[in-house]
Amino acid sequence: MGYVAVKGGSDAIENSLELVEFYRIRNSITPIEIEQIKSQLRLAVDKVMGEGGLFTPEYAAIALKQAEGEVFEAAFILRAFRTTLQRRYYSESINTREMFVKRKISASFREIPGGQILGPTRDYSQRIMDTKKASESTADIQNFLQQFESKIDNNTLKSIKTYAKVIDLLREQGLLKPIDKKENKQLLDITREAIKFPAARSARLQMLARAETGGLMAMGYASMRGFGSVHPTVGELRYGSVPVTVKDPSGKLRYIGKIEVTEAEMINGTSSNKKSEAALYTIGYGLCFGQNDTKAICMGILDTTMRNPDSNQPANDQEFVLYHTEGIESMGFTNHLKLPHYVTFQSSLKNVREEVERKKEVATV
Amino acid sequence: MNQDYILCECSLSALENFVTELEKYFNVVVAKTPSICMTMVKAEDSVESQTFYLGEALTTECQLLVNDKIGYGICIGDEPVRAYCIAFFDAITDIENEFLPQINQFLKEQLAAIELSQKIEHNHILRTKVDFKIMEQD
Numbered sequence: 074m075g076y077v078a079v080k081g082g083s084d085a086i087e088n089s090l091e092l093v094e095f096y097r098i099r100n101s102i103t104p105i106e107i108e109q110i111k112s113q114l115r116l117a118v119d120k121v122m123g124e125g126g127l128f129t130p131e132y133a134a135i136a137l138k139q140a141e142g143e144v145f146e147a148a149f150i151l152r153a154f155r156t157t158l159q160r161r162y163y164s165e166s167i168n169t170r171e172m173f174v175k176r177k178i179s180a181s182f183r184e185i186p187g188g189q190i191l192g193p194t195r196d197y198s199q200r201i202m203d204t205k206k207a208s209e210s211t212a213d214i215q216n217f218l219q220q221f222e223s224k225i226d227n228n229t230l231k232s233i234k235t236y237a238k239v240i241d242l243l244r245e246q247g248l249l250k251p252i253d254k255k256e257n258k259q260l261l262d263i264t265r266e267a268i269k270f271p272a273a274r275s276a277r278l279q280m281l282a283r284a285e286t287g288g289l290m291a292m293g294y295a296s297m298r299g300f301g302s303v304h305p306t307v308g309e310l311r312y313g314s315v316p317v318t319v320k321d322p323s324g325k326l327r328y329i330g331k332i333e334v335t336e337a338e339m340i341n342g343t344s345s346n347k348k349s350e351a352a353l354y355t356i357g358y359g360l361c362f363g364q365n366d367t368k369a370i371c372m373g374i375l376d377t378t379m380r381n382p383d384s385n386q387p388a389n390d391q392e393f394v395l396y397h398t399e400g401i402e403s404m405g406f407t408n409h410l411k412l413p414h415y416v417t418f419q420s421s422l423k424n425v426r427e428e429v430e431r432k433k434e435v436a437t438v
Numbered sequence: 439m440n441q442d443y444i445l446c447e448c449s450l451s452a453l454e455n456f457v458t459e460l461e462k463y464f465n466v467v468v469a470k471t472p473s474i475c476m477t478m479v480k481a482e483d484s485v486e487s488q489t490f491y492l493g494e495a496l497t498t499e500c501q502l503l504v505n506d507k508i509g510y511g512i513c514i515g516d517e518p519v520r521a522y523c524i525a526f527f528d529a530i531t532d533i534e535n536e537f538l539p540q541i542n543q544f545l546k547e548q549l550a551a552i553e554l555s556q557k558i559e560h561n562h563i564l565r566t567k568v569d570f571k572i573m574e575q576d
Contacts, residue, residue: 122493128479129496131516155494161475162497162512166482166489173556175563183570191566222558224565230557231564240485252486260489262478275490278483282492316443317495319477321510328442329477330514332495338484356485362493 076409077416097141110134119333119363120144124400125151126264126283128332128362145285145404152401162319165326169336169360171235172313176364179239180307181340187236192312193364239309240338240356250343250353253380270392277379277395281372282361285400292388292398293371296378301388303377305339305357312336312364336360339373355380441531441545445524446513448548456544457523460537461504464530469508470501472518504529 098104111118111134121133125148133151140146176192179185191197205213243249257273268276281289297304314331321327337359343352359372375394383389397403445453474496481492500511500521509529511521531541 126493127476127496128493129515132496155476158496159475160478160494161499162477164477164479164495166480167492168482169484173560176566183572189568189570190563191568192563193566221562225558225561227554227558230554230561233556233560238484249485256486256488258488260491262491264491274483274488278481278488278490279492282481282490317477317479317514319512321512322501323508323510325510327510327512328440328446329497329512330446330495332479332514334492336484358483358485358488360481360483360492 076414079413079415093141105138107131107134107138110137114142116364117142117144117147119365120286120368121147121151123362123365123368124148124283124285125155127151127155145400148285149401149404162329164329165318165320167315167317167332167334169311169315169334170238172311172315172334172336173233173331174236174311174313176312177236177309178307179309182239182242185239185309186241187234194366238338240340243308243340243354248354250355256380268395271382272391272395274376274380277391278358278360278372278376280395280399281359281375284368284372284395284398285403286365286368286371288398288400288403289371289375290367292378292394293374296374296386296388301378301386302381302383303341303357303374303388305341305374305377307370308338308340308356310335310337310366310369312366333363334360335363335365335369337366337369337373339370339377341377441527442524444545444549444552445520445527447552449551450517450520452548453523454519457526460530460540461526463537464504464535465506466526467503468500468522469503470499472498472500472511472521474498474516477514500525502526502529505533507533 111130114134114137117137118130118133121137121144122128122130124144125133125136127133129151132154133147136147136150136154137144140150174187174190174192176194177185177187177190179189183189240249257271259273259275261268261273261276261279263276263279268280272280295301312333312335314333316328316331318326318328337357339357339359341355341357343355355377357373357375357377359369359374359376361368361372375388375398378386378388379391379394381389382391387393475498476494477497478494479492480489482489495514496516497512497514498517498521500518502509502511502522502525504526507529509525509527509532511523511525511528513520513524527541530537
């Protein structure tokens with residue numbers, strides 16, 4: 074039996090929304106400014122943009138504020154917001170080799186082009202609670218910035234560089250497995266055309282790029298733990314900003330700004346059944362908005378798992394991975410369980426009661 | 439010198455002040471008021487060059503007629519003033535006018551400021567460069 078909708082309740086719903094607003098601001102404290110959210114909750118903003126599928130730090134911050142910090146809800150709001158906007162331009166392909174690099178590491182090679190740059194990361198911290206944050210003042214912030222800025226000499230600045238990629242080293246040495254010619258290379262857009270399985274790689278990458286970080290991590294972790302077959306090494310992980318260009322209505326190529334992205338190239342070993350063929354490496358690719366190492370890494374893992382279909386391994390099953398890591402749909406469906414299911418449940422209840430009566434009758438005969 | 443790059447990255451207040459001063463000398467008609475829209479960002483897997491759509495970027499676009507010359511302004515973000523100024527620049531740099539030396543000077547100054555700020559950030563980032571030693575190494 075399908076879901077039977079309910080009607081009425083609009084006063085209570087409106088009052089409930091008013092109550093939400095009351096709980097959000099009940100203590101009359103100073104409202105958080107959008108700039109504060111953009112800057113001090115930077116990683117949450119990045120997650121909302123990635124999962125909302127729209128790069129816009131400002132609106133992601135507004136959504137976070139509106140959703141009281143609930144990232145799922147904020148991403149949902151952003152996705153809904155994007156449906157109100159016209160898509161007027163398609164960019165040229167962004168080139169991560171032109172990235173203004175803020176972080177660039179490899180777990181596979183110690184020496185990489187330009188060296189390992191940790192950038193902004195908590196990877197090597199002990200996650201000790203910094204209770205001083207509770208009383209952080211504007212003066213503290215100013216002091217920190219002043220000290221931070223004094224650590225470099227503006228008269229001896231090194232020039233900005235772009236860097237060659239780690240995977241180029243493997244490619245140059247002929248250690249990468251040749252591209253699978255059977256792979257469907259068609260460029261699809263899953264926001265315009267519902268995904269069909271088996272999906273083209275472009276559709277899989279697009280869905281992974283706007284998937285929910287936790288969902289991707291669960292699948293990627295499952296694969297590494299043995300419920301799958303992929304346990305890669307980080308070939309290169311980069312975070313930084315890349316230029317975006319579009320053609321204007323006259324056809325002229327125009328720079329329109331930069332977006333921040335995290336990119337992961339995950340190296341996987343392979344096996345070969347043929348004596349004459351060496352077991353070469355394959356690369357799983359991950360790219361997402363903002364700084365989100367976990368998401369890019371897990372996207373890279375799942376890019377590889379899905380190229381090796383196996384319905385016995387959840388992480389290798391395209392439909393399983395892509396439908397269940399789609400945060401907005403997963404959240405929407407899960408939350409629909411809270412909506413009145415009176416008719417559906419009453420129908421089930423009637424069946425169970427009748428079954429109980431029938432069994433009683435059988436027992437007494 | 440990429441004009442769009444400079445205008446997208448420069449200080450908004452400097453840009454707005456410069457355009458406000460300059461537009462008095464031109465006949466400016468707004469053909470399309472600044473409005474937000476989206477740009478679908480295309481990406482390419484760096485290994486196999488597989489093109490795919492990464493997601494959209496909020497964008498502002500504007501069209502002006504400056505002395506009958508059309509100018510297009512497009513930039514990422516909800517930036518109506520910047521999009522207007524970019525459209526203005528797009529048009530006036532295509533028209534013979536006496537202000538071109540001033541315009542070039544403005545662009546040069548802004549580029550220098552952008553480059554300095556990026557260089558400073560880059561040098562802060564370089565402070566996190568690491569050379570891990572393997573345990574057996576000295």
